[in-house]
Amino acid sequence: MGSNELLKTKFFIPSIKSNLVKRDRLVKYLHRGTKEKLILISAPAGFGKTILLAQWLNQTALKHTWLSLDERDNDFKRFWTYVIGALQKVQPHLGKKTLEMLKNPEIKDYEYFLTSLIAQITTLATDVILIFDDYHFIKVTSIHQSLQFLLDYLPKNLHLVIASRSDLPLPLARLRARGELSELRARELRFTTDEAQLFAREVMKLNLSEEQVSALQSKAEGWIAGLQMAALSLQECSHISTWIESLQGNQRYIWDYLTEEVLEQQPETLKSFLLQTSILERMTGSLCDAVLESENSTETLNYLDRINLFVIPLDNNRCWYRYHHLFGELLCHYLQKQEPDRVPEYHRRAARWYEQQNLVDEAFKHALAAKDWELAADLIEKDAWTLWFTAGDIAGARQYLEDAERAIELKPIPKNKPSWTNHPLASEVTEFWANIATIKSFLSHEQDRTEAIHLAREALKIVPEYNYWLRSLALMNLGASYYLTDKFEQAEPILLEAAEVSTRCKQADKIKSAFIDRTAESAVTSLCFRAELKELHGEFKTAIAICQEALEISTKRHWLDTTPGIFAQAIMGKLLWQQNEKV
Numbered sequence: 001m002g003s004n005e006l007l008k009t010k011f012f013i014p015s016i017k018s019n020l021v022k023r024d025r026l027v028k029y030l031h032r033g034t035k036e037k038l039i040l041i042s043a044p045a046g047f048g049k050t051i052l053l054a055q056w057l058n059q060t061a062l063k064h065t066w067l068s069l070d071e072r073d074n075d076f077k078r079f080w081t082y083v084i085g086a087l088q089k090v091q092p093h094l095g096k097k098t099l100e101m102l103k104n105p106e107i108k109d110y111e112y113f114l115t116s117l118i119a120q121i122t123t124l125a126t127d128v129i130l131i132f133d134d135y136h137f138i139k140v141t142s143i144h145q146s147l148q149f150l151l152d153y154l155p156k157n158l159h160l161v162i163a164s165r166s167d168l169p170l171p172l173a174r175l176r177a178r179g180e181l182s183e184l185r186a187r188e189l190r191f192t193t194d195e196a197q198l199f200a201r202e203v204m205k206l207n208l209s210e211e212q213v214s215a216l217q218s219k220a221e222g223w224i225a226g227l228q229m230a231a232l233s234l235q236e237c238s239h240i241s242t243w244i245e246s247l248q249g250n251q252r253y254i255w256d257y258l259t260e261e262v263l264e265q266q267p268e269t270l271k272s273f274l275l276q277t278s279i280l281e282r283m284t285g286s287l288c289d290a291v292l293e294s295e296n297s298t299e300t301l302n303y304l305d306r307i308n309l310f311v312i313p314l315d316n317n318r319c320w321y322r323y324h325h326l327f328g329e330l331l332c333h334y335l336q337k338q339e340p341d342r343v344p345e346y347h348r349r350a351a352r353w354y355e356q357q358n359l360v361d362e363a364f365k366h367a368l369a370a371k372d373w374e375l376a377a378d379l380i381e382k383d384a385w386t387l388w389f390t391a392g393d394i395a396g397a398r399q400y401l402e403d404a405e406r407a408i409e410l411k412p413i414p415k416n417k418p419s420w421t422n423h424p425l426a427s428e429v430t431e432f433w434a435n436i437a438t439i440k441s442f443l444s445h446e447q448d449r450t451e452a453i454h455l456a457r458e459a460l461k462i463v464p465e466y467n468y469w470l471r472s473l474a475l476m477n478l479g480a481s482y483y484l485t486d487k488f489e490q491a492e493p494i495l496l497e498a499a500e501v502s503t504r505c506k507q508a509d510k511i512k513s514a515f516i517d518r519t520a521e522s523a524v525t526s527l528c529f530r531a532e533l534k535e536l537h538g539e540f541k542t543a544i545a546i547c548q549e550a551l552e553i554s555t556k557r558h559w560l561d562t563t564p565g566i567f568a569q570a571i572m573g574k575l576l577w578q579q580n581e582k583v
Contacts, residue, residue: 033182046225110146190222278331
């Protein structure tokens with residue numbers, strides 16, 4: 001995840017309204033369920049899983065914490081980093097040791113760090129409820145296996161609750177047999193007739209007879225989202241009984257029908273807001289303003305909240321919202337149908353907003369959705385390069401690249417296989433992949449120089465000619481890798497070209513000023529390796545002259561106490577000593 005802070009909204013418990021239908025029978029069941037290892041709420045979308053959990057937490061005296069999952073959490077380290085982040089909402093110091101273990105790039109055994117985490121949880125002075133919402137997004141086997149390990153050795157003071165649209169790939173039968181599982185399914189979550197009547201009267205303010213509510217309940221089969229969409233349509237309907245009678249019972253048809261009836265009935269300005277913001281998983285006023293290029297999104301979100309138009313508050317201050325999943329998916333479908341050419345621009349605006357907030361993960365996701373490869377490359381430069389250059393965080397940079405590759409659904413360059421230049425997307429994403437290959441070449445330098453050479457050569461095939469800074473870095477790494485593998489004849493011309501390209505970088509129109517220093521570092525390093533090559537050939541005067549150039553660059557930039565400057569001084573000292581001269 002790089003250096004970015006965790007998204008706080010993933011820990012927000014949805015707030016509930018005072019007129020919400022109270023589901024006391026289910027809340028009592030959840031209270032009793034804390035005696036078991038796992039509470040599972042499994043039902044299709046629209047059955048009120050999230051709101052029920054929020055109701056329960058509003059009534060329980062037990063300490064609790066929440067984690068909303070999404071498809072990007074299909075990364076082992078990211079998943080457990082967020083789990084620990086959720087637990088730290090209860091105890092800030094919990095799991096710090098485990099987080100350090102997760103930074104190890106070689107970690108493969110989940111028992112190693114989970115044993116430590118479990119031990120720390122047992123020291124808590126209170127019971128804690130840990131809720132995973134939307135677990136159906138998780139598809140990675142190693143995450144399921146590690147969660148099973150946690151369940152097997154679950155501390156008695158930790159109560160695990162999982163809400164999912166589908167069954168978990170866990171041995172549920174074994175948990176049932178042992179009496180360690182409490183379950184709520186669609187049949188329990190469906191509104192009863194009494195609950196449906198309360199919903200129609202108290203929440204949706206509809207004046208329906210008991211027979212009409214019963215008929216609607218029967219048609220919708222207790223599906224809460226279906227009832228809500230039906231109620232919205234009924235608010236404008238003059239022939240209620242006829243409308244209910246014509247309603248299809250199958251959920252898919254209810255979905256299709258009510259989408260047209262609800263969405264198409266909205267004013268054009270509100271409809272545009274709904275469609276254009278549907279690309280967002282979470283919404284706040286300034287983010288929506290950025291996507292729509294408007295100034296009143298906060299008021300619009302508050303209005304949608306007031307009229308129950310499928311927005312769910314994510315915090316008590318009503319700053320962050322999300323659409324009901326089903327409604328959001330429908331909006332995305334209509335947006336793609338009506339404005340396909342505008343969708344990339346909306347994602348691009350969202351990416352820029354997240355970039356300004358320094359939430360690079362979110363920005364990168366939207367850049368990919370926009371197929372804006374230049375922006376994606378910029379974000380890689382901002383995060384992955386920064387992690388390595390300024391923090392020395394090789395593991396973090398490597399993790400960021402793996403996330404980037406997974407997000408774009410392409411595989412890394414395989415050894416002895418056709419390169420990325422043969423990929424169908426190569427013409428569109430050359431600079432994106434050039435960044436990927438160049439950074440990975442650097443990260444491979446110490447562990448596998450043969451791989452570093454391969455990746456640097458692949459990068460040089462696709463780096464645009466004008467991108468002097470990236471070419472200089474790839475050339476420097478290639479030349480250094482050749483030198484350190486005793487391929488001296490191949491190293492000399494590459495290092496010479498690296499230094500020349502670094503010099504041209506300062507005059508390039510398209511170079512980003514933020515990377516000029518990095519290119520100068522490349523020049524110093526390339527010159528130092530060239531000096532060593534000249535020394536090997538006995539050309540000491542030439543070697544000293546080349547090294548002097550490296551020292552002049554380092555002195556001018558006040559780098560004498562940094563890695564490139566120290567490297568240059570060490571080489572010069574060795575050369576002068578061999579020439580029997582005083583340093």
